[in-house]
Amino acid sequence: MAEATFHAGAHGAAVHAGGEHAQHAPLEYHPGLPLSNGKLIIWLFLSTEIMFFAGLIGTYIVLRFGAPTWPLPREVHLSEPIGAFNTFVLICSSVTVVLGLEAARANKPAAAKLWLLLTFILGSVFLGVKLYEYNAKFSHGIYPWRPHSLVYEKADLNYAAAVRLRLDALDAQLKGEETALKGEEGSAADDVALANLAEKQKVVADLKVQELAAETKAAQDPDITVRHAELEKLADSIMPLPLHHGEEGGLNHEHRWLKLPIRIPGGNMWASTYFLLTGFHAIHVLVGLIVFFMMLFVTLDVTRAGMVENIGLYWHFVDLVWIFLFPLLYLF
Amino acid sequence: MSSITVGSHAHDDAHAAHGHAGSFLSTYVFSKDHKVIGIQFLFSTLIWFFIGGLLALGIRWQVAWPWADMPVIGKMLFSGEGGQISPEFYTVLFTMHATVMIFFVIIPILAGAFGNFLIPLMIGAEDMAFPTLNMLSYWFMWPAFIAMTASFFVEGGAAKAGWTSYPPLSLTDLNGQTLWLIGLTFVGVSSMMGSVNYLTTIIQMRAPGMTMFRLPMTIWAMFITAILQAFALPVLTAAGFMQLMDRTLGTGFFIPDGWAANNAPLASGGGQPLLWQHLFWFYSHPAVYIMILPAMGMVSDIIACFSRKPLFGYKPMVYSIAGIAGLGFIVWGHHMFMSGMNPALGMTFMVSTMMIALPSAIKTFNWLGTVWGGNIRFTTPMLFALSFVSMFIIGGLSGIFMAATPVDIFIHDTYFIVAHFHYVLFAGTAMGVFGAIYFWFPKMFGRMMNDSWGKVHFLLTFLLLNGTFFTMHILGVVGFPRRLADPYHYQTFHHLQPLNAFMTICAIGMVGAQFIFVANFIFSIFMGPRAGRNPWHCNGLEWQAPSPPGHGNFDVQPVVYRGPYEYGSPEVTTDYYPQTQPPAEGGDKPPTPPAH
Amino acid sequence: MGRFWSLVFLLVPVLGVACFAFAPMYKIWLPKDISQHGPVIDHLFYFILWLTGVVFVITEVALFWFMWRYDSHGRSNPVKFTHGSHTLEIVWTIVPAAVLLFIAIYQMNAWAESKMRNPAAGPDGILGTADDIPALLEVTARQFEWRLRYPVPEEIRKQALGKDSQWDSTKDPIKDLFVVNELHLPVNEEIILDLKSADVLHSFFLPNARVKQDAVPGMKIPVWFRATDTGSYDLVCAELCGWGHYKMKGRLTVESREDFNKWLEERFREQMATQDTASTAKGE
């Protein structure tokens, strides 16, 4: 061995002296683990990902158990069956990616591609369902952030003030519509529209009275909770906290245009963490989908099995994260 | 002596010139060669070092002579205020000073510059396992550079909530803080890419015979540092995203209920300010070891080389690095003793913090053991390395005061802390880095740095840094608080101004002394005497490659027969015994077969 | 040259020790201690100072000595070819471990005493927090001042307002005294204060009383100590709270019970006289 090395060295020097472009010796290595470099780095990358999600999940746990109240899933319109369905979809996609790997290993590129296509579709279904769920939150006024969020923690004076502001805004808006309509010459259609408007205005006017009463009662002494019962009643009539999933009611439900602030104890922090966790998870799913999509243009024969395996590892990880998230967010 | 190690100087020149096929852009700018990337990191970080040093002078100026016009630099930096530092700008100064020094100087110079340059060379690989990823890890620093530079010019100025960025204060800043968070995220991504790459390279690409326990300490330190990065950094990234969302979207992770302040985001609340501190220190305590372990590794190599003696207690040294890293994950709470965290938790963090001094003690004593009975050559790198040991002892011992919770009640957030971390960071790591620059400069550029000027640089830096930072302990004993733009209107601290003036003068001198280094560095790149392959007569693999190594590093296949510290071995007549030199007849054992 | 460099390194322990030896002579040292638990903290500080001082001197002098003794210049004897020593490794692991464990255990009581015990339960009861004990005052930190709120005892209130006052304490919500930055405390009494923050983090730092505690928005943190000497001292904000952090300065005045009561009464009378002041101070 040593001899060989010696000669290589002498040879290298000779090449040099000749002024030719030096060829460095092709080096031999002494790998510490029986893995390809690609697989090793994927494992290492996944361990950093584990810490990333550990940070996020840790945050969730700290905030949740440090919070005075935390909403029940139904209060924030979370549907366990939908979540369970999505979990199932993701687990299936983990299976299909394994089958894809088997096919690639067996040097069946067509089969492998089919399995990856299926994985891609399952991942897309997952994201689609996620989007549907997000949309459901948004339609209830639950956003992770303030300017759009209609969520208030409790029915206190802040809440009342927000309701008042929204009612004033509606008032002004309806007035504007009214003058716009009246400015035109009377036609048949206008009467219907005006009747509609009048109805809306009545709803707003009634609510204003109710709101004012509740607020004045509560303002007598902001410290005394009993007087807040009025505000609770107001909040309930706008949008009651659901008793079990699917049951909706309240003015916001009856009149979708109202968009009045709602009360969900602990709802804001819930929304922040829910969107944080599921959002970062969804980004990971999306990255996986992009990679699967690109794989569809590659011949997945046995030489590419390593590639499929690495992507599969990533995909299993994404799946695993969801398996933690689902019970944390939907079940506890 | 085998012909491998003779390293005939004649064809070094040829090597220096050879092998850079491709355009200028792909060779020097978007290079995938670990050596070029390392040197890119080195240059970038040195420039940031200079910027960080200027910011430090701003701090020192204000603390010594509050509200006094600052000559020259004042006009350059804050002409708007007429050469005077405003209280607001003072907060910017120390925030950005620390940010620059930690995230743009110390971490990237250790892992980015030296990690990149040394890892493949020292383990006998031709490059990193993933050269493209490696290139990206450098180029991901640039968005961060740009974000941080830009932050000085946006409305509201750069970040000013301290490098720790505690919310809710950090949420009330204008754009500077947002840019700070973005910059930090990019630095984080860059470090992550680097660390997974280093780990793969070290695990998989060692030369035949290079078992884990034949690795030089530098590589061990880089290896464990990379593990620390990989496990701690993602948590900071997660926290950074959350703070960013709190600032821009209006989520409320770090905002308590019913909270309001100037410029505060319209937030929903319900969060916890202390949560950020936990997440931040969960990263940033391990980060302080990320900032010192590689320096420890390099210093170990330098000391062994110039003591001409094997490293004392190689395995204990390795285990103690691992011990520091492991314990480093469970002590973060010692930054939060006064934060309002449950005091019972403080008690447990205190015990674990005390324990982390143990592996450090092992390291210190082993360095002393290495020097003991050696044959010391007082070269510039050796002086810097010895000063690392000397200074680390001071910085480490002051850590014991703060680890003692009752004492920390008094000294927390005083200059005692400032003294502590400048001893470990500047007097420790930065001095170690200077030593490493002098030591590996011949390998990087094929030329020697001037030793005499190096010693002048060392002497001035050594004396002036102690003048600057040792006195800070005394300030801390009086309770002098950190981060204060004008401390003298407190009666308790009124009499400390002369001492501060003294420190500032030392600091100015110290920054001045760096120009000797800069001049020596630049001059030597072009005009220094040529270095052979192995100018210091060291054992490591990197010294078997040409200086500077060409593309692919080695012109012969390195085969490793022994550990890197066989200096003064009775088996050979020279006082060093390179790792690649085949053993004399019946001498050493043959290399162990590749293990699986 | 080796000699020269060893001497440069010898400067470190020499000047280091000198620095700590001379600083007290120039009164650049621990500020005067006025609290009951302070001496314990100072004692611990000195204890660690001595201990680390000894470690410091031994290690630095050893470094100096090795540099001096094993200079390669003018020496050609072979080096000690050794890879280490198990015995030594064990010794220098066990000894520091013992020392450090000792410090850790030695200081636990002091920590419990100043942060963990229930002040009402006496010095030995290390239980719970001070949540249910009535605080002497409430300190609210805000950018950039200390808002102090003292509950005014019935008798003092009566005295301050005079007998024929129209004021009905049950109806009028203003029953407390509000002051800014002027912290007055009675001497030799256990003081419990509730620390809060109205905006960002601050830290309530009384250097002379060896008290420091961050104020966190959304939390109420009890702080307790017993001042043992009268006088006027600094109250410092020790946590970065914005551009005005440096000027968030309060004044602690420790005085006898009588003086304290007198001050309370006087300030309360002033406050009631100028209702305006009171309402601005309250309606933060």
Ligand code: HEA
């Ligand atoms: C490279 C960086 C680095 C390193 C290595 C360390 C090392 C240590 N640090 Fe330091 N630390 C910082 C960087 C670092 N620190 C920074 C930047 C901050 C401030 C952040 C901020 O707030 O901005 C900080 C703050 C900080 C605090 C918080 C203080 C406060 O804010 O109140 C504490 C408290 O425990 C602490 C403790 C320690 C300890 C115990 C060690 C130990 O690892 C030291 C161990 C070493 C030795 C002890 C010396 C050698 C040993 C011997 C010679 C053996 C014999 C010794 C004995 C028997 C005692 N550090």
Ligand code: HEA
């Ligand atoms: C690695 C970290 C590091 C380094 C090296 C330094 C270096 C210095 N620091 Fe820094 N400092 C911190 C980390 C660091 N600091 C941190 C974390 C804080 C806390 C911030 C906070 O509270 O949030 C802090 C805070 C801090 C304060 C306290 C501010 C306050 O609380 O009010 C002070 C005050 O004196 C100070 C001073 C100095 C000085 C004089 C130097 C000098 O040593 C600087 C010397 C600089 C040079 C010598 C530059 C030389 C340049 C080159 C060698 C390169 C040349 C190359 C080219 C030109 C191409 N620092």
Ligand code: CUA
């Ligand atoms: Cu308040 Cu600093």
Ligand SMILES: [Cu+2]
């Ligand atoms: Cu720490």
